[in-house]
Amino acid sequence: MSAYDQxxxxxxxxxxxQKLTEILQWIQRSYxxxxVEIKWKQPMFIDPEGHFIIAxxxxxxxxxxAPEGYLIEQFSEKIIAAGYSHGKKLMRIGDNQAVDYDLLSDFIETNLKVRKGTVGFWHKS
Known part of the structure; x- marks a missing residue:
């Protein structure tokens, strides 16, 4: 059993x-x-350059x-419009809420573009 499956x-x-499995599999198919690596007891998606993208x-x-904190700020209105709550560095999807895959794509696509050619695991805000 892999660390991911565990x-x-x-x-x-x-x-x-089941919902987490669907989300993680969607990311693996779409990107x-x-x-995916387990770090700090959570699955994190890492780009080919070694940058953190989302967890x-x-x-x-x-x-x-948990995308990068700057993405929470940038997409705050979309997060609220989707019916989710958020803090400075994370967004919460309630157990009874649908997953907004377009919003997840926004996080991933934006972070991939911003991080292209940069140095370091984390974004320097």
Whole structure:
């Protein structure tokens, strides 16, 4: 069992595990150049240049989406319009909310463009 599969197996809620599996598989199909690594006890997608792109975790009531903090600020209005709440560095998708894949694409596509040719794992805001 890979670390990725082990992480998913430890998600306590079947509904949350299924939703996370769908999200992670969608990213792998949509962005095959990204690799997934378990870091800080969460799956993180890394671009071919070694930059952090997006990560996922969970809490009891939510799936937590963690792009770079500047993306939360940049897309704050879209996040709220989608019905999600957010903090400075993460967005929350409630267990009963649909996943807005267009918004996830916005996070990923923007971070890929901004990070192209830069140095370092994290974006320097």
């Amino acid at each position: 992480w998913l197996a430890e998600v306590p809620s079947e509904l949350k595990r 095959p150049d990204l690799t 996922f975790s969970y809490s009891k009531p939510n799936i937590l989406v």
